[in-house]
Structures are given as structure tokens and as C-alpha cells.
Amino acid sequence: MSTAAVIPAAGRGVRLGPGTPKALRSLGGIPMLVHAVRAMTRSRAVSLVVVVAPSDGVAEVQAMLDGHGLPEGKDIRIVAGGETRQESVRLGLAALPEDVDIVLVHDAARPLVPVEIVDAVVAAVRDGAPAVVPGLPLADTVKQIDPGTNVVTGTPERALLRAVQTPQGFRRDVLATAHATVPGDGEGATDDAGMVERTGVQVVVVPGHEEAFKVTRPLDLVLAEAVLARRRATDGF
Numbered sequence: 402m403s404t405a406a407v408i409p410a411a412g413r414g415v416r417l418g419p420g421t422p423k424a425l426r427s428l429g430g431i432p433m434l435v436h437a438v439r440a441m442t443r444s445r446a447v448s449l450v451v452v453v454a455p456s457d458g459v460a461e462v463q464a465m466l467d468g469h470g471l472p473e474g475k476d477i478r479i480v481a482g483g484e485t486r487q488e489s490v491r492l493g494l495a496a497l498p499e500d501v502d503i504v505l506v507h508d509a510a511r512p513l514v515p516v517e518i519v520d521a522v523v524a525a526v527r528d529g530a531p532a533v534v535p536g537l538p539l540a541d542t543v544k545q546i547d548p549g550t551n552v553v554t555g556t557p558e559r560a561l562l563r564a565v566q567t568p569q570g571f572r573r574d575v576l577a578t579a580h581a582t583v584p585g586d587g588e589g590a591t592d593d594a595g596m597v598e599r600t601g602v603q604v605v606v607v608p609g610h611e612e613a614f615k616v617t618r619p620l621d622l623v624l625a626e627a628v629l630a631r632r633r634a635t636d637g638f
């Protein structure tokens with residue numbers, strides 16, 4: 402079985418504030434995308450990484466990855482991304498060679514995911530699950546609202562909720578079918594598993610990790626710098 406990781410990295414990072422596209426911003430002196438690629442290549446299961454770069458930034462991303470000494474023996478390819486995350490993932494999937502049968506989709510914006518999570522997702526797909534997401538229980542209570550009035554319309558039972566992360570892992574045919582058949586750029590799905598759910602395929606959750614958080618807003622960068630500094634002090638990377 403051959404496993405590839407697709408890393409959508411073509412977003413602007415609007416919520417992080419003005420500046421360089423988010424994936425190219427520095428974390429501990431190294432671009433966030435380089436951390437994300439390394440996180441995937443640390444897994445022995447992953448033989449190919451497809452990076453989906455901003456459409457006007459393919460050459461820049463190529464130069465950046467070339468300049469950061471990525472591991473030998475891993476195939477790393479770059480393709481141009483699209484206007485939405487789902488379009489970027491679709492473009493990444495289109496670049497996969499035929500022999501790939503398990504696909505991970507991992508946000509460049511989750512640079513610090515530990516390799517144990519990557520391996521656990523791959524293992525669950527290899528063991529027969531068609532679609533797997535890492536997830537964590539929530540600390541906050543979540544309210545459903547009427548967006549027009551902000552009136553609360555419900556309180557889902559927190560114990561039944563999970564905040565899901567990436568990498569999300571799929572049998573390749575399952576993910577390809579979802580991207581080929583779910584209309585309207587995913588019908589509002591905010592993750593790949595959400596698209597797969599719309600095709601009627603079962604998605605299972607495995608334990609996620611607090612350090613796999615998504616760098617979305619400025620405070621997330623502060624936390625990411627702190628986690629990285631602690632790792633460098635204790636683990637040497």
C-alpha cells in the first residue's frame with residue numbers, strides 16, 4: 402500500500418492578519434509549510450507529499466522547500482492551488498500517481514502535528530476504515546444559533562462533540578469520489594471528511610493531539626512559537 406499526503410497551502414491567511422500567505426510565514430525561523438511537510442515526512446508510511454501552493458507562488462514555494470533540506474528518500478511535488486480549500490485539495494489529488502491508495506490531507510496551518518497522530522490515522526485506514534479523522538473533546542460548551550438574530554436555538558451535548566484536526570486519512574477511491582461528486586464546492590463542507598460524509602461513507606475519529614492545533618489567528622502563532630521553543634529545548638528539533 403502506498404500512502405501520500407496532500408498539503409493544501411494556497412490560502413491567504415486572512416484571519417492571521419495582513420502579510421505573506423500564511424503557509425509561508427515563519428515559525429521559529431522556518432516557514433510554517435516546511436514544518437508541515439516535515440511533519441508528514443517523519444512518518445515512515447508517507448512516501449509522497451504533494452504541496453498545493455498559492456497559484457502565483459509555485460516557484461517561490463519550490464525555492465523555499467529546496468532551501469530547507471527536506472528528508473532524502475521522500476518524493477515532494479508542488480502544484481498550483483485554487484480559490485477555495487476544496488479546490489486546492491482537488492488539484493492536489495489530481496497530481497497523485499496511480500499507485501497511491503491511501504491519501505492524507507493535512508493543513509499547512511497545522512505545522513506541529515506529532516508523528517504519532519499521522520501514524521495512527523494511516524494505521525486506522527490500513528486496518529479497514531475508509532475515512533479517519535483525529536479529534537479532541539471540547540472544553541467549551543457549543544451553542545447553535547439563528548445567524549439572523551443571534552438567538553440560541555440549541556445546545557448540542559458536549560460529550561458527543563469532537564473538534565477535528567488533520568491529517569485526515571482516506572482510502573483514495575473514497576476521497577476521489579467525494580471530490581468528484583459532491584456539488585457546489587463541497588456544499589459548505591469545511592473539511593474533507595465532511596465531503597465524504599455527504600457520499601454516505603462512514604468516518605471514524607481517532608484521538609487527536611493538542612499540539613495539532615490550527616494556526617488561524619495571531620494568538621495561535623504565539624502558542625505555536627512556545628510549543629516549538631519547548632520542543633527545541635527538550636527534543637532538539
Ligand SMILES: Nc1ccn([C@@H]2O[C@H](COP(=O)(O)OP(=O)(O)OP(=O)(O)O)[C@@H](O)[C@H]2O)c(=O)n1
Nearest residue numbers: 409410411412413414415416484485489509510
Ligand atoms: N484556497 C485555499 C484556501 C485554503 N487553503 C489551505 O487550507 C488550509 C486550511 O485553511 P485555513 O486555515 O482557513 O487557511 P487560510 O484559508 O489561509 O486562512 P483564512 O481563512 O484566515 O484566510 C490552509 O493550509 C490553507 O493554506 C488552500 O490550500 N487553498
Ligand SMILES: C[C@](O)(CO)[C@H](O)COP(=O)(O)O
Nearest residue numbers: 486508565566567591592615
Ligand atoms: C480541515 C480543518 O482543519 C478541520 O478542522 C478545518 O475545517 C479547516 O477550516 P478552515 O476554515 O479552512 O481553516
